[in-house]
Amino acid sequence: xxxxxxxxxxxxxxxxxxxxxxxxxxxxxxxxxxxxxxxxxxxxxxxxxxxxxxxxxxxxxxxxxxxxxxxxxxxxxxxxxxxxxxxxxxxxxxxxxxxxxxxxxxxxxxxxxxxxxxxxxxxxxxxxxxxxxxxxxxxxxxxxxxxxxxxxxxxxxxxxxxxxxxxxx
Amino acid sequence: xxxxxxxxxxxxxxxxxxxxxxxxxxxxxxxxxxxxxxxxxxxxxxxxxxxxxxxxxxxxxxxxxxxxxxxxxxxxxxxxxxxxxxxxxxxxxxxxxxxxxxxxxxxxxxxxxxxxxxxxxxxxxxxxxxxxxxxxxxxxxxxxxxxxxxxxxxxxxxxxxxxxxxxxx
Numbered sequence: 001x002x003x004x005x006x007x008x009x010x011x012x013x014x015x016x017x018x019x020x021x022x023x024x025x026x027x028x029x030x031x032x033x034x035x036x037x038x039x040x041x042x043x044x045x046x047x048x049x050x051x052x053x054x055x056x057x058x059x060x061x062x063x064x065x066x067x068x069x070x071x072x073x074x075x076x077x078x079x080x081x082x083x084x085x086x087x088x089x090x091x092x093x094x095x096x097x098x099x100x101x102x103x104x105x106x107x108x109x110x111x112x113x114x115x116x117x118x119x120x121x122x123x124x125x126x127x128x129x130x131x132x133x134x135x136x137x138x139x140x141x142x143x144x145x146x147x148x149x150x151x152x153x154x155x156x157x158x159x160x161x162x163x164x165x166x167x168x169x
Numbered sequence: 170x171x172x173x174x175x176x177x178x179x180x181x182x183x184x185x186x187x188x189x190x191x192x193x194x195x196x197x198x199x200x201x202x203x204x205x206x207x208x209x210x211x212x213x214x215x216x217x218x219x220x221x222x223x224x225x226x227x228x229x230x231x232x233x234x235x236x237x238x239x240x241x242x243x244x245x246x247x248x249x250x251x252x253x254x255x256x257x258x259x260x261x262x263x264x265x266x267x268x269x270x271x272x273x274x275x276x277x278x279x280x281x282x283x284x285x286x287x288x289x290x291x292x293x294x295x296x297x298x299x300x301x302x303x304x305x306x307x308x309x310x311x312x313x314x315x316x317x318x319x320x321x322x323x324x325x326x327x328x329x330x331x332x333x334x335x336x337x338x
Binding site: 058059062063064065066067070073074077078081082083084085097098099100101102103105106107108120121123127128130133135136137 | 227231233236239242243247252254267268270271274276290297302304306
């Protein structure tokens, strides 16, 4: 069961606001790309201000937990001096994996907005929906499809370039 | 669908070995308790050696991601200089939540051993089984029920004492 709202269902002014913040998440994804990391980026917004930013750093930090969302959640917790991210919205370019979806539930995030779906690991409606699981002690609303094409193209072009590289000798 | 093995199904010598390492996870849980944190502990073992330890530090660090397993996974990744925790076993006193189960899949852990089940958030067979989800790109085997009573009693006695405390004036 998915209660996801697609951005195309939103009024123009709301959609524009979400696109504004998603552009910031895309800017984070570009930082990952410049390090040779899979380009995924996230920001956390509260009262019209970014309080957490993150981009995928798995290879650079050799840390499987260093996904964009996790980095942003930790930064936002420091900014708020609380592990509860009340009144916050998380923007991420790619649908969250089970770990990141679990972290969103753990941090009581009320809203997650994502760009493009992840058919391999997406746990915000694609493979399953951990954000709106009625048996957990918290549920996170979802808006999906914000700047979907840009967010998907980031990944497509990254993997296209990767395949073009000559194998290491 | 759960492929969990219960420790009671194991031969005596195997069960003893798992109990040996679970005692180390319980020792980590006591460290959490001494800080007033919910007592949950974890260790990661490779070739008969502990390469990662962790205990719940959510309140102390104000970080919703500072669960025992996450702390241990990060420490083990540093020890191995790799985000892939191949040939490792994770021991944890309580069944993992969705975030931690997701992190185990992300880090390619081959085996998770846990003490007692979590009826509220357990995602290694109780509410769902994210460790053995056939659609993810990795599956982690599970052994459960190792020193179950000791692991459960840690939590029961912590919450009993919490309820006894007079309310703050």
